[in-house]
Amino acid sequence: MIDTLLEKIRNGDEIALSKLITLMEEDEGVRKKVIKKIFACPVKGRIICFTGPPGVGKSTLIDQVLSILTSEGNKVGVILVDPRSPFTGGSLLGDRIRMQRHATNPRVFIRSLSCAENPEGVSRSVKDILKLMALAGLDYIIVETVGTGQIAVEVSHICHTTVLVLMPNMGDDIQMMKAGILETADIYVINKSDLNGAELTEAYLKDNVEKRDGWTPPIIKTVGYNRATVVPLVEKIKEHLSKESCRYREKVKGLLTTMFMDHLDELALKFLKNNPHFEKVVDEVAECKKDYYTAIEELFEKMKKEVLKDD
Ligand SMILES: Nc1nc2c(ncn2[C@@H]2O[C@H](COP(=O)(O)OP(=O)(O)O)[C@@H](O)[C@H]2O)c(=O)[nH]1
Ligand SMILES: [Mg+2]
Numbered sequence: 001m002i003d004t005l006l007e008k009i010r011n012g013d014e015i016a017l018s019k020l021i022t023l024m025e026e027d028e029g030v031r032k033k034v035i036k037k038i039f040a041c042p043v044k045g046r047i048i049c050f051t052g053p054p055g056v057g058k059s060t061l062i063d064q065v066l067s068i069l070t071s072e073g074n075k076v077g078v079i080l081v082d083p084r085s086p087f088t089g090g091s092l093l094g095d096r097i098r099m100q101r102h103a104t105n106p107r108v109f110i111r112s113l114s115c116a117e118n119p120e121g122v123s124r125s126v127k128d129i130l131k132l133m134a135l136a137g138l139d140y141i142i143v144e145t146v147g148t149g150q151i152a153v154e155v156s157h158i159c160h161t162t163v164l165v166l167m168p169n170m171g172d173d174i175q176m177m178k179a180g181i182l183e184t185a186d187i188y189v190i191n192k193s194d195l196n197g198a199e200l201t202e203a204y205l206k207d208n209v210e211k212r213d214g215w216t217p218p219i220i221k222t223v224g225y226n227r228a229t230v231v232p233l234v235e236k237i238k239e240h241l242s243k244e245s246c247r248y249r250e251k252v253k254g255l256l257t258t259m260f261m262d263h264l265d266e267l268a269l270k271f272l273k274n275n276p277h278f279e280k281v282v283d284e285v286a287e288c289k290k291d292y293y294t295a296i297e298e299l300f301e302k303m304k305k306e307v308l309k310d311d
Contacts, residue, residue: 002033012137014109021111021129031128038135045077045138046241047130051145051152051181052165053173057191058144059098060224061165065142066099067227068234070107074139080112081126081145081155109138127158127259153180157255161240163187163233169197171204182208186217186240189233193221213250215243277302 008016023030050058062078069076078099102108113126126143133141143159145152156162164185166174174182188209190201198221205219218236222229272278281299284290290298 002030002037006034006037006135009132009136014136017109017133017136018111020132021113024129024132025113025125031125034132035128038131041135045134045136045141046161047134047141047143047159048237048241049143049145049156049159049162050165051156051162051185052189053177054146056165056167057222057224058165061189061191061222061230061233062142062144063099063102064224064227064230065234065237066102066105066108068231069140070102070105073107075107075109075137077109077133077136077138077141078111079126079129079133079141079143080110081143081151109133109136124259124262126155127255130158150180153184154258156181156184157251157258161186161237163189163237165189165191166201166205167192168195168201170201174201174204174208186215187233187236188217188219190219190221191224193229194223215240272299272303275299275303 002020005016005020009020020030020034024034050062052058059080066076066078099108099110102110113129130141130143143155145155162185164181164187166188167190188205190198190205192198202219202221209217209219211217220233220236222233224230277299281290281295285292285295
């Protein structure tokens with residue numbers, strides 16, 4: 001079944017794409033199978049990440065970007081990622097409403113991923129799903145992530161271009177962000193610049209953003225409702241996409257290493273936990289009968305002996 005869906009997806013079938021994304025979301029086994037099959041396929045779509053605190057206007061901006069890109073004849077996919085639970089303020093509904101006018105646009109494919117149940121697995125499934133979308137004949141894929149935490153940083157690593165959206169009067173708030181996102185962003189946007197205080201955010205950014213790998217991250221002021229202010233942003237995104245080749249290769253190398261190490265960590269831990277001595281060692285440490293350094297050394301010693309015995 002996966003093969004049939006993949007074939008359809010390669011031919012631009014969006015229903016098949018939607019179906020396989022659902023299967024991948026629900027079942028890690030399907031994800032594994034899909035990735036094994038598509039891993040070496042060349043990627044066509046360029047992936048752009050919009051990240052930033054809730055309420056700064058990411059969805060409003062993406063709505064404008066969609067208009068601009070599709071009016072040029074591009075096909076664009078959008079993934080909305082919200083790792084928060086619907087009870088604590090999930091925002092997917094609001095995002096969809098802001099992009100409503102594109103719901104019937106045949107050049108736009110919008111998909112939300114609600115990840116409330118398994119926040120740890122979010123970035124991994126998003127990465128896998130992005131890989132799949134990149135095969136689907138879309139020219140651009142836009143990812144909106146909420147917040148500036150670990151997930152946003154991890155997702156941004158798989159994108160060709162990361163846009164960090166901020167708004168006026170931010171200074172301390174930027175400082176509070178997960179350090180990584182400020183350094184990962186390729187383009188900074190100060191949206192809502194119809195409001196006072198854009199200079200404050202701009203001054204903070206100018207002091208903290210550095211030129212890297214031959215690219216000076218631009219700071220662009222926008223007004224989400226005003227298409228004309230978003231045009232320069234789209235131009236900068238395209239400029240970055242065309243310059244990125246070298247830096248992107250480095251990015252992907254780093255990403256693949258991280259993904260491999262993540263999986264390895266998970267499997268190695270599972271393997272350790274399955275060892276019959278594991279629980280006993282944990283108890284000994286918990287009851288202060290052994291210090292954790294000795295306990296780990298002994299556990300490894302025992303496992304080594306078992307492996308040698310098996311040979
Ligand atoms: N004043 C002003 N409000 C904006 C602007 N862009 C978006 N908004 C409003 O800000 C609120 C949050 O926008 P939204 O796009 O949902 O933000 P997101 O959470 O970052 O996706 C909405 O009420 C928008 O209408 C802007 O440039 N100026
Ligand atoms: Mg939004």
